[in-house]
Each structure stands twice: as C-alpha cells, then as structure tokens.
Amino acid sequence: MFDPQQATVTSKNGADAYQDAILPKVSRSFALTIPQLPPLLRRAVTNAYLLCRIADTIEDEPVFSAEDKRRYEDAFIDAVTGRIDSQQFSAEVAPLFSKATLEAERELVGQLPLVLEVTRSLRPAQRQAIVECLKIMSHGMHDFQRNVGRHGLATLRDMDCYCYCVAGVVGEMLTELLIDFDPALVSQRDTLMRLAVSFGQGLQMTNILKDQWEDYRRGVSWLPQDIFAKYGVRLESLQAGQKDSRYEAAMIELIGVAHAHLRNALDYTLMIPVSKHAGYRQFCLWSIGLAVLTLSKLQKNLDFSAGEQVKVSRRAVTYTIALSKMSGKSNTALRWLFAIAARKLPLTPLSAEWSAPPHANLIWPKSAIAYFAETA
Known part of the structure; x- marks a missing residue:
C-alpha cells in the first residue's frame, strides 16, 4: 500500500525521473503524445498534466463531500503557489483517498512535493500559465460537481x-x-x-x-x-x-x-x-x-x-x-x-x-x- 511518508528522491534529476515514470501510470494517452514534444516543452507539459491530474483526482474522489473537495482543492492551489507546505498537504490528504481512486493517482498526490520541484524550476511564464489553469479548473470543476446528477x-x-x-x-x-x-x-x-x-x-x-x-x-x-x-x-x-x-x-x-x-x-x-x-x-x-x-x-x-x-x-x-x-x-x-x-x-x-x-x-x-x- 502507498505510504505518503515514504522516502523520496529530492534531486532535480530524481524529480524529472519521477515525472516520466508516473505519467504512463496515470494516463496512457498522454504518455503516448507528450513524448513527441521537444525536451524543454515536454518537461513543462508533463508537469502541468500531473498537477491537473491531481486536481481531477481530488474532485473525483467519491468519499469526499462537496465541502471536503472545495477545502482540499483550495489547499492544493495554496501548496502549488507556496502559501502552505506541500509536504504537509500530501501527508494529510493522500491517505484519505479510497480504493476507488487508482493507486497511481493516490501516489501522485502523495508525491506532490516532488512534482513541485519541477514546477519551481520552470520559467516564470510557464509557472504562471500552469497556476492560472489550475485555479480555473479547480474552481470550475467544483462548481459543476456540486449540482450535477443524472438529470445532466x-x-x-x-x-x-x-x-x-x-x-x-x-x-x-x-x-x-x-x-x-x-x-x-x-x-x-x-x-x-x-x-x-x-x-x-x-x-x-x-x-x-x-x-x-x-x-x-x-x-x-x-x-x-x-x-x-x-x-x-x-x-x-x-x-x-x-x-x-x-x-x-x-x-x-x-x-x-x-x-x-x-x-x-x-x-x-x-x-x-x-x-x-x-x-x-x-x-x-x-x-x-x-x-x-x-x-x-x-x-x-x-x-x-x-x-x-x-x-x-x-x-x-x-x-x-x-x-x-x-x-x-x-x-x-x-x-x-x-x-x-x-x-x-x-x-x-x-x-x-x-x-x-x-x-x-x-x-x-x-x-x-x-x-x-x-x-x-
């Protein structure tokens, strides 16, 4: 079982290696298409996809209430932007996911600090584009999830x-x-x-x-x-x-x-x-x-x-x-x-x-x- 407290590789190379290793476990289609990009762009796009996947994983977790999802999404954005400690966020949230969430996705949430090592090394314009996307995605998904049902x-x-x-x-x-x-x-x-x-x-x-x-x-x-x-x-x-x-x-x-x-x-x-x-x-x-x-x-x-x-x-x-x-x-x-x-x-x-x-x-x-x- 995934342990969010497990030791992680903290070097930049280790963070990049983790991105490449986890991508095919959370998306077969993007693992196929993203490697077509030139290396510098591929690195940023992989990082952006993994962060978007974390936001999506939080929103899709069936045991979380609407209030839980809003709280964890807000905390996630704060962790990405450095307003709160990402290690503390991961240690608190990763163990709360049910088995309905894929193990690789639970691992990804737990390894957020490693993913953010890559985020922090990106160009300022790249980081800004990713953060703005995450803000709109997280709040937008939550607004729709609150009222959605079989009625469409x-x-x-x-x-x-x-x-x-x-x-x-x-x-x-x-x-x-x-x-x-x-x-x-x-x-x-x-x-x-x-x-x-x-x-x-x-x-x-x-x-x-x-x-x-x-x-x-x-x-x-x-x-x-x-x-x-x-x-x-x-x-x-x-x-x-x-x-x-x-x-x-x-x-x-x-x-x-x-x-x-x-x-x-x-x-x-x-x-x-x-x-x-x-x-x-x-x-x-x-x-x-x-x-x-x-x-x-x-x-x-x-x-x-x-x-x-x-x-x-x-x-x-x-x-x-x-x-x-x-x-x-x-x-x-x-x-x-x-x-x-x-x-x-x-x-x-x-x-x-x-x-x-x-x-x-x-x-x-x-x-x-x-x-x-x-x-x-």
Missing part, C-alpha cells in the same frame, strides 16, 4: 462552460507554454487561443459521449438536457444498451458538435509551423485522430452500454500514428486524411461564440463569475 446539465451552453473548465483552459495553457517556447507565435495568439478552447471542447465532448454510461452509473451526467429534450428524451430516464431513435437523434447532433470542434482543432494544429514544431503538431494530431475515430465508433454503435465498446483499438492507434507521421509535413495531406476519417460523421454548425474571443460569451455559474472577478 441544463443546456449545451452549460456543457460549453464545463468543457472550458476541464479542457478548454488546458488548451489555453498549452498554447501559452508553446508561445513562451517560441515567441515568434505571439502575433497569432488571439486566433490560437480561440481555437485552443474549441480544441479542448472537441476532445472533452468526445470523452463525455464515450464515458456517459460509466458516469451515469455513478449518478452523474454531463450531457445537455436541452438537446435531448428537443427529441423528447429525459436524461434521468435513460437506459444503457437500448435502441431508441430519439436518443440516437440527440447523440447524432452532439457527435456533430464534437466533429465541428475537432475541425477547429485541425485548424489550430495546422497554424503551427511544421519546420519548427513537428513534435507539437504530432502531439495535437494524434489526439485529434483518436477523437475522430472514437466519434466514428460511437456513431456506429449508438446502442452501446460501456465506453470499452467504443474504445479505439490498438491497431487503429498504430495506424493513426503512422499516417500522421507520413503526412505531418503537408497541411493539404492532413486535411485530406481528416476528411477521409470524418467523412461519415454528422456536422452540427457551431454557435456564434466560437467566432468571438475565448469564452467571451459563455454563461458562467455565479460562483465562477465571482471567483474570476476576485482574481482578475
């Missing part, structure tokens, strides 16, 4: 907001890290940031649709009520594995929305010059390719009852990687590959806010609005 989110706009809090903000952070790595991209910041939010939404929506029945079984749904109500479906009455033309119609519309966001994700990726950032493009392309393939499997299996049934096969992952490497230098070839992969997917036009600055028109929960006002 009220509207697609609420789903936009939720996806921003857990994924769009990560896209913004990654873009900030990239621009810090290559200041020549600063002239394209506004467009990249807008597309980064849409990129995050496309990936998060794909995960929500794929994992909806696992969420439902634990009493949660991130699906939008208004889209399903339009077809006469009540989310709290859904049953996994049943053929229902009304449910399928709503799912097709949402798959179309996710597809539209992934088109923006491709636009984002192709704005990154391959001559200087081939690794970053691969990092993005693999995520986009796997998401498109997942949406295709969902569309073909709308009566699925578990995410495992629509999971992309290892063979498909291998083909995706190979094709993106072969075509990665040609924007024309990449657009053609995307069109082929997505040719049978529905396409739902996005609403007007995706032509505006990032999250400018999203409707935030009142507590989130108050939080952003305090930290502006």
